[in-house]
Amino acid sequence: MPARILIVDDDPVIQKLLTLTLKQTGFELFTANNGAAALAYVDDVKPDLIIVDVEMPEMNGYDLVRKLRQKTATANLPLMMLTSHDTVQEKIKGFEAGADDYMSKPFEPPELQARVRVLLRRAAAPVPEAKQISGKVIAVFSLRGGVGVSTLAANLAASFGQIWGCSTGLIDLVFASGQSALMLNLPLRKTWADLAPVPLADLDGELVEKALLPHASGTFVLAAPNRPEQGELLTSEKVTRVINVLKERYHYLVLDLPHDFSATTLASLDLADEIILVLAPELASLHAAACALDVFDTLNYPRRAIRLVLNWTFERRGLARKEIEDALQRLIEVVIPFVPDAFVLAINRGTPPVLDVPPTPLGALFEDFAYYLSKAEHQQTPPPTPTPTWQRVAARLQQRQQKRT
């Protein structure tokens, strides 16, 4: 059955434009001219998703979204807001009212279609049940700051969700100044601070899950506290407990780690199935990577579980890949090029490059790396309903294999 989408907009031209764009994708469309009509109409239409214009007479879009969230029938429905002002304040207002995603006018039809598909897929994904899953934990780490740890963590987390169509956890362990939520444009309604005062024994899956911020890509973020002192109550025992509890609920957990070997960092690294060690092509970063590798050896972490990523956070005159590999006696597995605009734009918009529509070469790099890090059981059997991202990754993989033969 095609998904049913209700459009609420007072402008007949926009109504028509949205209807045409989404009909092309095979959805069934319904329209309402204002908030009151929409509220009366939802019980008949039973939509799978609602698109709400912000500026409407009488009841504006924020008020309508708030009211929809209070109704049982629409409390958990995907809601997208549509506005002509593309400011961060407006976005935050929309998310706080309860919207799941946000599109500005004028919109690009393919982007709208893609976002609607993502929202619908996330809503249709079965809620993970406790004890069913054994999630793969991927820690992203560097002893030196500013080398792209948080950037890589956010892009990897979003990639897993897009490739496998499953929910993914992104856990920000940078308690002093974490930015994972910011990278995905999520207001800090809930953070680690909500879990800090809870006694260890009470930290169960249901409670921990309530502290996560959902993102339209299928990524669920456990954000760093608003204020650094709130992180002080977070012991390594609590961190271990939270990661273990979430492992049972998410196929992939990506840890954005601080640049230190604090007790909570070590507890997190201990739980990681793989550690991505990030470095930039300069001496201080190389030194930090060598120190980290020494510590990993001392801790008896298996070498094959540690993967080196070289990230060009600056433009030129960096150390050569070979020089770094020789110095560290290890191979670099992935090189991220210097792409200034993509990352600055990404942070301003709150969408990691891997979610860009249309897809970019940079996004492809993150997708391919996430695929490479995916669980063997996932890689071995193609998904029953492959996502567009999985199809892209598989096509590139095939191309590379053909080139080799």
Ligand SMILES: Nc1ncnc2c1ncn2[C@@H]1O[C@H](COP(=O)(O)OP(=O)(O)O)[C@@H](O)[C@H]1O
């Ligand atoms: N390949 C790259 N090209 C250009 N800028 C980058 C690249 N990787 C990261 N950056 C930028 O470098 C800064 C630091 O990245 P971030 O992920 O916050 O690092 P960390 O978490 O290691 O401190 C950010 O402003 C980010 O946008």
Ligand SMILES: [Mg+2]
């Ligand atoms: Mg960071």
